[in-house]
Amino acid sequence: DAKTTQPTSMDCAEGRAANLPCNHSTISGNEYVYWYRQIHSQGPQYIIHGLKNNETNEMASLIITEDRKSSTLILPHATLRDTAVYYCIVRVAYSGGGADGLTFGKGTHLIIQP
Amino acid sequence: ETGVTQSPTHLIKTRGQQVTLRCSSQSGHNTVSWYQQALGQGPQFIFQYYREEENGRGNFPPRFSGLQFPNYSSELNVNALELDDSALYLCASSLGLASYEQYFGPGTRLTVT
Numbered sequence: 001d002a003k004t005t006q007p008t009s010m011d012c013a014e015g016r017a018a019n020l021p022c023n024h025s026t027i028s029g030n031e032y033v034y035w036y037r038q039i040h041s042q043g044p045q046y047i048i049h050g051l052k053n054n055e056t057n058e059m060a061s062l063i064i065t066e067d068r069k070s071s072t073l074i075l076p077h078a079t080l081r082d083t084a085v086y087y088c089i090v091r092v093a094y095s096g097g098g099a100d101g102l103t104f105g106k107g108t109h110l111i112i113q114p
Numbered sequence: 115e116t117g118v119t120q121s122p123t124h125l126i127k128t129r130g131q132q133v134t135l136r137c138s139s140q141s142g143h144n145t146v147s148w149y150q151q152a153l154g155q156g157p158q159f160i161f162q163y164y165r166e167e168e169n170g171r172g173n174f175p176p177r178f179s180g181l182q183f184p185n186y187s188s189e190l191n192v193n194a195l196e197l198d199d200s201a202l203y204l205c206a207s208s209l210g211l212a213s214y215e216q217y218f219g220p221g222t223r224l225t226v227t
Contacts, residue, residue, distance in 0.1 A: 041220075042220055043204050043218030044216075087156060093214070101161075101172055102216065103159065104157045106155065106156055107156055
């Protein structure tokens with residue numbers, strides 16, 4: 001069963017901020033929120049992750065609501081190269097035992113318009 | 115680029131045949147995971163290897179098997195190929211089991227006819 005819900009597709013104008021929402025209403029207290037993206041014909045690329053505090057790195061910002069039931073990935077100044085499928089994933093940090101990998105849904109296809 | 119390489123890039127096989135796909139991890143990464151991505155879908159976890167041992171497995175039958183070598187490169191083997199095995203196969207390496215970030219290769223496109 002999907003743990004996250006994302007819009008199928010979104011458009012954003014080049015140079016504007018792209019805000020990608022993700023709902024994860026059943027998230028557990030020990031589960032992190034991860035974002036990956038997949039540019040056409042490439043493997044997925046890690047973007048950012050967080051537990052409950054907002055996070056920022058050189059690629060993006062991650063805003064997690066106080067109840068942790070949803071989050072937003074922000075690309076501050078979108079470029080044409082940011083056109084990709086963006087995946088929101090929730091999972092626990094490894095705590096021993098067998099690994100279960102990353103569970104990808106269908107993601108959001110973000111199209112940056114010139 | 116992540117430093118993870120996969121070979122071959124593309125492959126065409128016939129139903130019932132066997133195939134071996136290869137992955138070279140990023141330098142120093144001792145953990146590798148394999149994923150299957152059908153057209154229009156997100157990647158699905160097949161299994162993970164850590165220090166040459168299988169450490170976890172997704173919902174894939176035993177005809178999907180793997181190996182990890184002392185240099186941490188790895189193979190995915192699929193026996194008795196079925197038409198539904200046609201997909202992009204991705205490997206991802208990481209530094210340790212608790213690593214937050216997985217580094218994906220570009221994938222191998224397998225077509226089964």
